[in-house]
Amino acid sequence: MRIFLILFFSVVLAPMARAQPESPxxxxxxxxxxxxxxxxxxxxxxxxxxxxxxxxxxxxxxxxxxxxxxxxxxxxxxxFERINTPNPYGPIRYDRARYLPIALSGCERGSSMACWQAAGFFEDGSVADRERGEALARQSCEAGFSDGCARQADLLASLDRNALEASRAACYGNRVGRMRKLGDCQVVCAEGDGTACYELALMYHRGRDGAQTMRRDAGQARELFARACELGEEAACGR
Known part of the structure; x- marks a missing residue:
């Protein structure tokens, strides 16, 4: 029976395999x-x-x-953010002379990821560098990339400027990304923002901060769900 099935599928599938279109x-x-x-x-x-x-x-x-x-x-x-080994992209990503012009070019053409990447080169520089980095991160954030908002918040804080709205945008847009948003959500939740408290509760409940893992804390999650509900975030009620 097994031999019959092998022969049967060989006959049936062979024409299908031949019919597959060639790669362009x-x-x-x-x-x-x-x-x-x-x-x-x-x-x-x-x-x-x-x-x-x-x-x-x-x-x-x-x-x-x-x-x-x-x-x-x-x-x-x-x-350029792949976590594969070996990773041939890593040396390019961290070679400022080679990659920064690429990222800036991509940013100018509308890539929110490239704006975020370029901003990272200016995080530890002079005040003028950080001002430039903040402008690039803001461009990324305004294009809807939550990692850009998180980087903008970090840069604003380093410049002793109000980072609350950038942190709010980073927290609200918490999705798969390389930058952690936990700190942003904590800051905004502390200001009485129900949505931020809800997003923070989800992090503790799921044990995930964007693409990053974190320690789950069911008790903390319950407290935050309750607080978010009290602050008017209906999705948190009954959690």
Whole structure:
């Protein structure tokens, strides 16, 4: 019976396998990428990655993501934050002379991720550097990237300026990202903001702060859900 089933599926599936379309030629997409189309950079990469699972480790694969970020593709910029080993993107991400111009170029073209990346190069600099970093982080935040809001809050605090609204935006936009939002939510919750208390409660309940893990605390979560409910956050009531 087993032999019969093997033969049966071999006969049935063989024509289906032959009927599968071939992968597109990446050359036109590579050309479009070089011409400034960020989507084409990612598509050319995807085509070649499907054909070779180790393509992301090659110089050609890295070059497509570098170019994609440079011309404003958020998704291409994300690759510089990969936590894979070995990671060929790491040396680029931390090479200021090489990567900062790429990130600034991507930011100018509308990449909120690139603005956030560029702002990070100015966090530990002079007052003038931090002012520039804050402007870049604000641009990222205003484009809807909550990590940009968190970085803006950090930079504003380092400049002794009011960071409450940036912290509020970071907390409200708490989603998968590299920067922790716990501190932002704590600051805003302490100001009597029910939504921030609710987001903070969810962090303790789930044991997650964006993409980062944290210690779960059921008691703290219950207290915060109750406080959020008292402050008018209906989603927290009954939790």
């Amino acid at each position: 030629d990446p050359a036109p997409f590579i050309a479009a990428c070089e011409a400034g189309d960020g989507f084409s950079c990612l598509y050319a990469y995807g085509v070649q990655q499907r054909a070779d699972s180790r393509f992301w480790l090659t110089d050609e694969g890295v070059a497509l993501f570098v170019r994609g970020c440079e011309v404003g593709s958020d998704r291409a910029c994300w690759v």
